[in-house]
Amino acid sequence: xxxxxxxxxxxxxxxxxxxxxxxxxxxxxxxxxxxxxxxxxxxxxxxxxxxxxxxxxxxxxxxxxxxxxxxxxxxxxxxxxxxxxxxxxxxxxxxxxxxxxxxxxxxxxxxxxxxxxxxxxxxxxxxxxxxxxxxxxxxxxxxxxxxxxxxxxxxxxxxxxxxxxxxxxxxxxxxxxxxxxxxxxxxxxxxxxxxxxxxxxxxxxxxxxxxxxxxxxxxxxxxxxxxxxxxxxxxxxxxxxxxxxxxxxxxxxxxxxxxxxxxxxxxxxxxxxxxxxxxxxxxxxxxxxxxxxxxxxxxxxxxxxxxxxxxxxxxxxxxxxxxxxxxxxxx
Amino acid sequence: xxxxxxxxxxxxxxxxxxxxxxxxxxxxxxxxxxxxxxxxxxxxxxxxxxxxxxxxxxxxxxxxxxxxxxxxxxxxxxxxxxxxxxxxxxxxxxxxxxxxxxxxxxxxxxxxxxxxxxxxxxxxxxxxxxxxxxxxxxxxxxxxxxxxxxxxxxxxxxxxxxxxxxxxxxxxxxxxxxxxxxxxxxxxxxxxxxxxxxxxxxxxxxxxxxxxxxxxxxxxxxxxxxxxxxxxxxxxxxxxxxxxxxxxxxxxxxxxxxxxxxxxxxxxxxxxxxxxxxxxxxxxxxxxxxxxxxxxxxxxxxxxxxxxxxxxxxxxxxxxxxxxxxxxxxx
Numbered sequence: 001x002x003x004x005x006x007x008x009x010x011x012x013x014x015x016x017x018x019x020x021x022x023x024x025x026x027x028x029x030x031x032x033x034x035x036x037x038x039x040x041x042x043x044x045x046x047x048x049x050x051x052x053x054x055x056x057x058x059x060x061x062x063x064x065x066x067x068x069x070x071x072x073x074x075x076x077x078x079x080x081x082x083x084x085x086x087x088x089x090x091x092x093x094x095x096x097x098x099x100x101x102x103x104x105x106x107x108x109x110x111x112x113x114x115x116x117x118x119x120x121x122x123x124x125x126x127x128x129x130x131x132x133x134x135x136x137x138x139x140x141x142x143x144x145x146x147x148x149x150x151x152x153x154x155x156x157x158x159x160x161x162x163x164x165x166x167x168x169x170x171x172x173x174x175x176x177x178x179x180x181x182x183x184x185x186x187x188x189x190x191x192x193x194x195x196x197x198x199x200x201x202x203x204x205x206x207x208x209x210x211x212x213x214x215x216x217x218x219x220x221x222x223x224x225x226x227x228x229x230x231x232x233x234x235x236x237x238x239x240x241x242x243x244x245x246x247x248x249x250x251x252x253x254x255x256x257x258x259x260x261x262x263x264x265x266x267x268x269x270x271x272x273x274x275x276x277x278x279x280x281x282x283x284x285x286x287x288x289x290x291x292x293x294x295x296x297x298x299x300x301x302x303x304x305x306x307x308x309x310x311x312x313x314x315x316x317x318x319x320x321x322x323x324x325x326x327x328x329x330x331x
Numbered sequence: 332x333x334x335x336x337x338x339x340x341x342x343x344x345x346x347x348x349x350x351x352x353x354x355x356x357x358x359x360x361x362x363x364x365x366x367x368x369x370x371x372x373x374x375x376x377x378x379x380x381x382x383x384x385x386x387x388x389x390x391x392x393x394x395x396x397x398x399x400x401x402x403x404x405x406x407x408x409x410x411x412x413x414x415x416x417x418x419x420x421x422x423x424x425x426x427x428x429x430x431x432x433x434x435x436x437x438x439x440x441x442x443x444x445x446x447x448x449x450x451x452x453x454x455x456x457x458x459x460x461x462x463x464x465x466x467x468x469x470x471x472x473x474x475x476x477x478x479x480x481x482x483x484x485x486x487x488x489x490x491x492x493x494x495x496x497x498x499x500x501x502x503x504x505x506x507x508x509x510x511x512x513x514x515x516x517x518x519x520x521x522x523x524x525x526x527x528x529x530x531x532x533x534x535x536x537x538x539x540x541x542x543x544x545x546x547x548x549x550x551x552x553x554x555x556x557x558x559x560x561x562x563x564x565x566x567x568x569x570x571x572x573x574x575x576x577x578x579x580x581x582x583x584x585x586x587x588x589x590x591x592x593x594x595x596x597x598x599x600x601x602x603x604x605x606x607x608x609x610x611x612x613x614x615x616x617x618x619x620x621x622x623x624x625x626x627x628x629x630x631x632x633x634x635x636x637x638x639x640x641x642x643x644x645x646x647x648x649x650x651x652x653x654x655x656x657x658x659x660x661x662x
Contacts, residue, residue: 163653165656166660167660168656168657168660169657203646203650204653206612206613206616206617207573207613207616207617208616208617208618209616232646233646233650234609234612234646234647234650234652234653235569235606235608235609235612235645235646235647236569236609236612236613236616238566238567238569238570239569239570239572239573239613241570242538242570242573242574243573269649270646270649270650271646271649271650275566277566278565278566278567281537281565281566281567282537282538282567282570285537285538285539285540285567286537286538286539287539311642313644313646314566315534315563315564315565315566315601315602315644316565316566318600318601318602319534319564319565319601319602321565322494322535322565325496325499326499326500329497329498329499
């Protein structure tokens, strides 16, 4: 914050002091690119991200290579990157085969289970190729498989929590009901849930919806943290993040350069996730710490553009940070 | 708004019911493109915009063609487009030569003078090639020239009102002081000011700055409307617009597809203005009317991409509107 507050100014704010970012650029980014990205380049990006101050990096997806060919080399990527102390590296998976593959790297990856549901049955079908009841049954088995291996399951994720290309608007009550189903699975299996992750998988969120959904979820479970996974499909992601910050939300997923997009949303040319650089800038300008060095992160955004070979949606790779200008002007 | 409010819900909101958009895509867009755009294509874009429901379209810039070669054909463009009843078409200019050129088309263009200042002397020098005192003197002559021709001057514009690549952060007090200088010119010349236009010319604004600057300006002149001219240089424009809407601001400039950028900001590859489609979507999802048909506007965004021959920053040309999905899903 660069405007001096006057002494005696009363500040009432729910803004968090610190925002914890989970960088998903490698995982989200390389699942959607039309041309293959070499294992070496994926590793380069992860290693570069490790030097920006980010503390959570999702490095790969252990999914069926037939459905997501961009992640056929998940194992090679995990073997290849250099783990830096103090950073949580994670992989994504939705079934027991994925868990088995991830377990091979339990010394390098932070393993932690998630109950992955969607607020839209249409999207569950497209993304996981299961009906909603089938997915509930699968997730129950999934949680038990984790607990059997002494891996905790502390998270319920709800995809399409703000709307869906296949089902339209999603009412907040549906999100709450979906979370209740997740909580039932947790109770039956003995998992202790501490965080909900709500995903705007197809870019349907807008400020009012963010307030409604987060408000209703928090009313029901005031003690559980909420994390947001926003997509910038229609350009509103930063505004949505701002509204969430104002409500005190302090956990966000994002991708460097705005890499990514959902291969099952049916819109290959649409923008990806909220861009990490823009999220960090927003936080910085609101006086919120992220632990990330924005100028170094912007360099990684440029590397990401080089790797995919086309312009990415993030704007800061072209414009630079405000602090870089501030430093130059003050010299 | 697609979530039903319950009867008896108390709604306290400063959100406006209607937002008036000034579309500046033709003017801002074609001043920055590296390759020349034909007069015919400029006219095509203006004519297409006229069919979207937009009521204010800035069609050209009467500037020195040596400094802004992209607008050497301003006269030909004004002659060529088809004026539609009920739409205000305007041209931009900063000096008496520009005014003379605009006066030739006073039957087709809505002429209305503006006192154009910048909150940063560094930017005034770059953009207008004048010192700040020189610009104040020039603007006084400029206003008198308008009033002599019976053309009203009702607007003070302040460029770089939220920060400047050449001067860094701009404190709200500087914006207020700049407006006071403009008001002095108005008083001396007899111009009656009804609107202030605050421009984030180089993308330095962030939510807190929007609140500070707008708050201080409104405290000083509660009776004068404020219009925002936002650039998306660092990805925060939509969040900034949202904050302004929450403060009741109902006048915005924007560009279709996110065309544009400032040729004197020193960042040729940076993103342009806030994208009209994204601004309209934001308004729609907040229940605010704009009079614009978003699906038709998205088609014009696609035309704009064809015309410039490269991807523009606006996201909706790829993703489509939410209403288009809602209609298809309901069929």
